Amino acid sequence: MMADFKESPSQTAGPYVHIGCVPTFAGLQGMYGGNDLGAKMITGDPNGSRITLTCHVIDGDGVPLKDAMVEIWQAGPDGTYGPTEGFSHWGRQPTDAHSGELVFETLKPGATAGQAPHLLAWITARGINLGLTTRIYFADEDNSSDPVLAVAGDRQATLIAQGGDGSYRHDIYLQGAQETVFFDV
Amino acid sequence: MADHIIAPRDLDWHPKPLAPDYRSSLLRSPNHTRLHYDPTVTEMTGPTFGHGMLGPDDDDLIVNYAQAGEAAIGPRIIVHGKLLDEDGRPVSGKLIEVWQANAGGRYRHKKDGYAAPLDPNFGGCGRCISGEDGSYSFRTIQPGPYPWPNGGNDWRPAHIHFSVFGDGFAQRLITQMYFEGDPHIALCPIVQCIPSDTAIDRLVARLDMDNTVPMDIRAYRFDIVLRGRGATIFENQMEGT
Numbered sequence: 001m002m003a004d005f006k007e008s009p010s011q012t013a014g015p016y017v018h019i020g021c022v023p024t025f026a027g028l029q030g031m032y033g034g035n036d037l038g039a040k041m042i043t044g045d046p047n048g049s050r051i052t053l054t055c056h057v058i059d060g061d062g063v064p065l066k067d068a069m070v071e072i073w074q075a076g077p078d079g080t081y082g083p084t085e086g087f088s089h090w091g092r093q094p095t096d097a098h099s100g101e102l103v104f105e106t107l108k109p110g111a112t113a114g115q116a117p118h119l120l121a122w123i124t125a126r127g128i129n130l131g132l133t134t135r136i137y138f139a140d141e142d143n144s145s146d147p148v149l150a151v152a153g154d155r156q157a158t159l160i161a162q163g164g165d166g167s168y169r170h171d172i173y174l175q176g177a178q179e180t181v182f183f184d185v
Numbered sequence: 186m187a188d189h190i191i192a193p194r195d196l197d198w199h200p201k202p203l204a205p206d207y208r209s210s211l212l213r214s215p216n217h218t219r220l221h222y223d224p225t226v227t228e229m230t231g232p233t234f235g236h237g238m239l240g241p242d243d244d245d246l247i248v249n250y251a252q253a254g255e256a257a258i259g260p261r262i263i264v265h266g267k268l269l270d271e272d273g274r275p276v277s278g279k280l281i282e283v284w285q286a287n288a289g290g291r292y293r294h295k296k297d298g299y300a301a302p303l304d305p306n307f308g309g310c311g312r313c314i315s316g317e318d319g320s321y322s323f324r325t326i327q328p329g330p331y332p333w334p335n336g337g338n339d340w341r342p343a344h345i346h347f348s349v350f351g352d353g354f355a356q357r358l359i360t361q362m363y364f365e366g367d368p369h370i371a372l373c374p375i376v377q378c379i380p381s382d383t384a385i386d387r388l389v390a391r392l393d394m395d396n397t398v399p400m401d402i403r404a405y406r407f408d409i410v411l412r413g414r415g416a417t418i419f420e421n422q423m424e425g426t
Contacts, residue, residue, distance in 0.1 A: 005273045008410045009384040010199045011361040012209070012375060013346065016292045020284025020310045020346055026294060028250065028308045032240060037280075060212035067296075073231060073354040081230040090232035090354075113226055120227050124359055127209030129200035129378060131359055133219075151222045174213050184196060184219035185228050185355055 010130040015067050017124060022069070022094045037092060038071065041106045044086020048077030048107040053136070053161060053168045056100050057123055060175035064100025068125035069093070070172075072104060072136070074118070079110035095125075108138070108166075116146040123172060132182045134172065140164040152181040191224050191355045192271055192413035197380065204378035208335050228355035234280040236314055243312050246285070246325035250293075250308025257307035259288025259326030261402040264345065264362070264390065267319040271413030275319025281409075282348040283323065284310040290331030290343075299331050324402065330369055342369035342376065351411040362407045363389045 018026035022036040042050065056064040071092045076084040083089075093102040109117045119136040137143050137160045149156045158180045161170035172180045202214035242249040247257050264283075268276045286292045286309065289301030293309050307326065315321045328343050344361045351357065363370050370376050370389065379385045387410075396404035 005269065005271050005410055005413075006198060006384075006387075007194065007271060007412050008358065008360050008387055009379045010358060011346075011379075011388070012207075013348070013359045014361075015296065016284065016294050017346070017348075017359070019292060019294055019308075020282050021348055023308065023310045028293060028310065031250065031308055031310060032243065032312075037234075037238075063212075065213070071357070073227070075227070081226065088232070115225060115227070118227070120354055122354070122357055125213065127207070127211075127213030129202055129204060129207075129210060129214075130196075131357060132215070133355070148222050148225070151220050155217075175216055179215055179217055181217070182215050182219050184194060184221045185224055 012126060012129050013069065013124040013131075015126040017067070017069050018094050021092060025094050038088070038090060039092070041088045041091040041104065042086065043088060046076070046084055046086040046107060048087075049166060051106060051108045051166045051168060053104040053106065053119075053170060055102050055104075055169070056171045057095060057125065058171055058173050062176070065095055065125050066097050066100050068095045068100075068102075068123060070095075070102055071122045072106070072119045073122075074106065074120065075109040075112045077107050077110050079112045114145075115148065116143045117141050118146070118148070121172070128174075132174075133185060134180055134182050135159050136161050136170050138168060148183075151183075155179075155181050190415035191229060191353050192415065194412055198384055200378040200380070204374065206374035207378050210378075224353065224355050229353040231350060231352060231354035231356070233278065234314060234350070239312070239314065244323040246283075246307070246309065246311045246323065249311060251306035255306045257287070257326045258304050259307075259328075261324070262327050263322060263324055263396060263398075263402055263404040264407055265320070265322035265393075265396065265404060266390075266406050266408040268315040268321055268349065269319055269408060269410050270351070270356075271410060274414075275315070275317070276351055276411055277315050277317045277319055279315045279352075280312060280350045281315060281321050282310070282312045283325075283345050285325065285328040285345045286331055288326050288329050290329030290341075301329065301331065327364070330367075335374060339374065340369055340372070342367040342373050347409065349409055349411065352414060356411040356414075358409075358411060360409070361388060364405065365389055365391050
């Protein structure tokens with residue numbers, strides 16, 4: 001393959017990814033009409049169960065990142081990738097500048113073509129040279145025959161959000177004993 | 186829309202997660218290697234964004250944060266090129282977002298305390314959607330180099346950050362564009378964690394006199410390549426019938 005048509009090499013998003021991707025959050029008042037892309041996934045009154053997913057991205061010292069951004073891409077409640085009236089299958093959230101917390105308000109995805117309900121998540125920040133791809137499953141679903149969880153083997157607990165009744169927590173560990181499984185896919 | 190099969194990513198072409206000379210990577214790089222699986226429908230699909238969401242000045246950083254009748258300070262430039270895939274085909278209708286420091290090398294961010302002043306007429310972000318032939322273009326001012334805390338006398342080359350979407354979410358990419366001839370490229374630990382000079386060269390925009398507007402604005406050419414998309418599943422099925 002000619003180098004001209006090889007993927008552009010990745011570079012870190014740096015410390016100011018929020019300026020480019022969530023400028024209103026970053027303090028650029030009025031940019032893009034004051035609406036950060038991906039901030040709201042539920043935009044109408046779609047069918048399905050509404051869930052709240054609260055996350056942190058945690059470094060090797062156990063400290064939550066304050067300058068990260070996480071995007072998710074997911075099926076709708078019917079297990080398809082839409083489009084779905086009143087619902088965006090894609091969302092984007094910055095980590096809070098003080099707590100490092102980020103929250104997705106979305107719909108619980110349905111099972112997809114032999115896969116348990118899941119979200120695809122992509123993490124970028126200063127110090128991350130190539131965006132990190134992972135998946136998020138749900139503790140209150142039957143995950144026993146999911147083929148991607150099987151790839152994660154004895155580390156699959158790092159991919160499963162805990163909780164229920166519409167409220168889930170999931171922390172992403174970049175390093176350490178609880179290091180989250182990241183995928184080359 | 187048909188789903189696309191996405192070509193494998195060559196991880197040896199990209200920077201490694203741990204790059205000791207780039208200190209921020211020390212505590213933020215996973216120790217385990219990435220586990221492989223073949224893309225499923227989840228990875229082969231992705232969000233779409235329509236031109237309808239764009240404002241008239243979203244692609245013009247010279248004026249999109251400026252007071253009426255004013256403009257950002259700095260060398261006026263057009264940055265343009267094509268969004269392609271590894272098969273050389275245009276990737277059309279995809280969102281490209283950019284962000285950058287101002288002409289003095291200062292970002293509009295409360296964590297940036299560099300001595301260079303903010304420009305009241307410069308915000309530092311823009312976006313556009315690639316055309317049918319994969320082309321994109323925006324206007325901005327050339328950003329300045331700036332020092333950054335990395336343990337030594339480290340200065341970033343002038344650069345513009347790019348965030349790019351493809352057809353499938355597995356093609357998602359963030360990278361940086363540099364400027365031809367900048368001596369800081371060879372000195373920068375972030376650039377130099379890319380394994381080969383051939384790969385680094387792909388992030389260096391070229392002065393483009395053919396598209397430079399006399400007495401007005403210079404042009405830089407920068408093409409972006411996303412992971413290849415094989416024939417669509419739909420097309421494969423058709424070929425098999």
